[in-house]
Amino acid sequence: MNIGNVLLALIVFSLIIIFHEFGHFIVAKYNKVGVIEFSLGMGPRLISWGKTPGGRRLLFFKSSKYFEEHPEFDENTVYSWKLLPFGGSCMMLGEEEEVDDDKAFGKKSVLARMAIIFAGPFFNFILAFLLSLILVGCYGYSAPVVGEVAENGPLAKAGVKSGDRITAINGKKIVLSGEISYYKVFHPFTGEAIEISVDSNGEKKTVTATPELAQNESGGQEYMLGFSYGKNVRTGIWGTAKYSAYTVKYYISTTLQSLWWMVRGKVGMKDISGPVGIVKVVSENVEAGAKAGKDEQGHLTKESVANVIFSLLTISILLTANLGVMNLIPIPALDGGRLLFLFIEWVRKKPLPTKAEAYVNMAGFMLLMAFMVFILFSDVLKLFK
Numbered sequence: 001m002n003i004g005n006v007l008l009a010l011i012v013f014s015l016i017i018i019f020h021e022f023g024h025f026i027v028a029k030y031n032k033v034g035v036i037e038f039s040l041g042m043g044p045r046l047i048s049w050g051k052t053p054g055g056r057r058l059l060f061f062k063s064s065k066y067f068e069e070h071p072e073f074d075e076n077t078v079y080s081w082k083l084l085p086f087g088g089s090c091m092m093l094g095e096e097e098e099v100d101d102d103k104a105f106g107k108k109s110v111l112a113r114m115a116i117i118f119a120g121p122f123f124n125f126i127l128a129f130l131l132s133l134i135l136v137g138c139y140g141y142s143a144p145v146v147g148e149v150a151e152n153g154p155l156a157k158a159g160v161k162s163g164d165r166i167t168a169i170n171g172k173k174i175v176l177s178g179e180i181s182y183y184k185v186f187h188p189f190t191g192e193a194i195e196i197s198v199d200s201n202g203e204k205k206t207v208t209a210t211p212e213l214a215q216n217e218s219g220g221q222e223y224m225l226g227f228s229y230g231k232n233v234r235t236g237i238w239g240t241a242k243y244s245a246y247t248v249k250y251y252i253s254t255t256l257q258s259l260w261w262m263v264r265g266k267v268g269m270k271d272i273s274g275p276v277g278i279v280k281v282v283s284e285n286v287e288a289g290a291k292a293g294k295d296e297q298g299h300l301t302k303e304s305v306a307n308v309i310f311s312l313l314t315i316s317i318l319l320t321a322n323l324g325v326m327n328l329i330p331i332p333a334l335d336g337g338r339l340l341f342l343f344i345e346w347v348r349k350k351p352l353p354t355k356a357e358a359y360v361n362m363a364g365f366m367l368l369m370a371f372m373v374f375i376l377f378s379d380v381l382k383l384f385k
Contacts, residue, residue, distance in 0.1 A: 153226025
């Protein structure tokens, strides 16, 4: 992997995480919760910045003990950049223990606390939408329009021709061309007939096509319908907003479907990537995009730069939508687990025992850390392979 691409991937990953934490931060500030520290990364602090009665101070390599010994930082948020570029935090007053202070997280109403916790994943979805606006506005969206149709292939026999727009497969609504790809992943074609709804120059019809065994790109055999698809379409302001929302919905739904497959055992651990694997994927996408548009002398062109930006936007939308969904899973130590505890408190009209919740969160955090170490080890092995 090119070191420049790796650094670019780390920047993308860091921006997505900081936007997530900013969601917690801004809603916490709105609810007048004291934020002790807002940080990017994990591990030892590299640089910290904070206000004191004597003015703003820039600090280097300070431990938690330093801030405990300097109460002048207590009334203001400390902003830190930490060593490991994975993760981030928005540490709030009274978040993990009972604190007798009106600015403590635990002193706020259940709904206020739920809003603060939910804001992190929600900001991931907001970021996904904003990036989609840029992507669709600048590059257009990929419409599920039929390209080449194999002569005497299943789709040709059904009467579908080049230029027709696919609107549904077996009743599943299709808006973007990527949804066709993911439909085939989650519902592999067999020799059984498939209902395909198309829009042919304004004429809507539903046809039946039976996939046939054919040679795929890797040289193997699989059931195929014999057609290509995908057409880049530019649209107006309303269309840009509409298809940006569809793009976010598409990535959220594919993440949920993947999670369901993982629960059912259809997705193995080898198919799951952590931060190292994600950086590798981002780096490879950037490299492929840059390579595709280089001139004969190997120099970057406007096309290659556009390809890199397109790749970065696409992978960033996927990552931030994925992070938002994953954080809402009701597992202790994740935002979803904390929301579950708060929902139980809201229903019971009283909080759960502090120690019980702390033990469950600690156990969940330890399991999560163990899982992350395992994924990290798996990612490193994949790099060497």
